[in-house]
Amino acid sequence: MTTRRLASTDDDLATGGELLRAGHLVAFPTETVYGLGAHAMDADAVRSVFAAKDRPADNPLIVHLAEADDLGRVAQDVTPLARRLAGEFWPGPLTLVLNALPEVPAITRGGLGTVAIRVPDHPVALALLSAAGIPVAAPSANRSGRPSPTTAEHVLADLDGRIDAVVDGGRCIVGVESTVVDARGEVPVVLREGAVTREDLGIGRAAPDAAPDLAASPGTRHRHYRPDCRVEVADPGDAARRAAELAARGQRVGLVAREPAPEGVEALGRFTDAGGLAALLYGSLRDAEDADVDVVVVEAVDETGVGRAVMDRLRRAAG
Numbered sequence: 060m061t062t063r064r065l066a067s068t069d070d071d072l073a074t075g076g077e078l079l080r081a082g083h084l085v086a087f088p089t090e091t092v093y094g095l096g097a098h099a100m101d102a103d104a105v106r107s108v109f110a111a112k113d114r115p116a117d118n119p120l121i122v123h124l125a126e127a128d129d130l131g132r133v134a135q136d137v138t139p140l141a142r143r144l145a146g147e148f149w150p151g152p153l154t155l156v157l158n159a160l161p162e163v164p165a166i167t168r169g170g171l172g173t174v175a176i177r178v179p180d181h182p183v184a185l186a187l188l189s190a191a192g193i194p195v196a197a198p199s200a201n202r203s204g205r206p207s208p209t210t211a212e213h214v215l216a217d218l219d220g221r222i223d224a225v226v227d228g229g230r231c232i233v234g235v236e237s238t239v240v241d242a243r244g245e246v247p248v249v250l251r252e253g254a255v256t257r258e259d260l261g262i263g264r265a266a267p268d269a270a271p272d273l274a275a276s277p278g279t280r281h282r283h284y285r286p287d288c289r290v291e292v293a294d295p296g297d298a299a300r301r302a303a304e305l306a307a308r309g310q311r312v313g314l315v316a317r318e319p320a321p322e323g324v325e326a327l328g329r330f331t332d333a334g335g336l337a338a339l340l341y342g343s344l345r346d347a348e349d350a351d352v353d354v355v356v357v358e359a360v361d362e363t364g365v366g367r368a369v370m371d372r373l374r375r376a377a378g
């Protein structure tokens with residue numbers, strides 16, 4: 060299969076919308092990471108997403124909508140909590156888990172009775188979703204287990220020849236995925252930390268932690284975000300020293316930190332705060348592979364705000 064490169068022009072987005080309606084796979088940018096889109100109500104189309112990504116079949120997909128008013132096309136028993144969160148955070152990086160309508164294919168839901176839904180905050184994503192006119196299931200557009208893609212080039216590095224098209228909308232601004240929240244009850248239960256913080260949700264540290272029940276949050280049990288080199292997390296302020304120490308032992312070392320890279324260490328990214336690390340983390344892990352380093356040292360950030368999601372991803376990348 061030849062993967063078509065689409066631009067974010069009206070003509071190309073109309074083409075992307077037609078491809079999606081016809082059951083084909085189209086990757087597209089969102090504010091968080093690139094998604095690999097398929098017709099959410101077409102079981103064959105969704106099955107081909109799992110095949111293209113090598114994704115375990117028990118890990119359900121997020122359904123993307125052009126507007127909150129479309130919720131009733133895929134969900135039922137929409138709670139007052141869900142309506143409030145949708146009103147406050149959509150379009151945006153918050154995914155709501157609700158009871159699914161029976162028309163949503165089981166493969167989209169990973170066999171669960173619920174469906175995950177969000178309205179992304181990205182002009183190209185919204186234009187494509189409107190052009191398609193259907194609910195679009197979209198996991199991150201990487202091979203399963205790899206760092207999520209934040210550019211069209213990252214998508215092609217993993218999926219060229221395996222998907223029908225990719226819409227190039229430049230670099231994703233946020234860089235970590237949406238927060239997944241079970242919105243069936245009276246208070247939000249965080250199933251995956253993400254770009255909308257607990258502070259944003261007003262649940263702070265007092266709230267119950269990420270659901271210990273893995274069946275409720277299937278994605279969290281699989282291997283994730285790993286580049287094909289080692290990833291080491293360093294304490295704040297200690298990353299450059301640690302990188303130099305590893306380099307002195309003869310290893311090829313990359314550094315992602317607040318400080319500049321010392322002599323003999325590959326500079327893979329500098330940031331000033333957790334949001335900055337979020338924006339460059341996945342790209343720097345892919346750059347580490349391209350630079351052929353043995354190990355990439357990444358400086359930790361505080362686990363407040365978006366730092367929680369970033370440290371969650373970083374720990375998984377480090378295995």
Ligand code: TXA
Nearest residue numbers: 091093094119120173174175198199236237275277278
């Ligand atoms: O920012 C994002 O969320 C990106 C962009 C493309 O929207 N998408 C994304 O999709 O990260 P994915 O497939 O990589 O992650 C989806 C997460 C997984 O952890 C999955 O288990 C969870 O959402 N999920 C999906 N449906 C669910 C459901 N019905 N119940 C609980 N968790 C669900």
Ligand code: MG
Nearest residue numbers: 198199200207
């Ligand atoms: Mg993913």
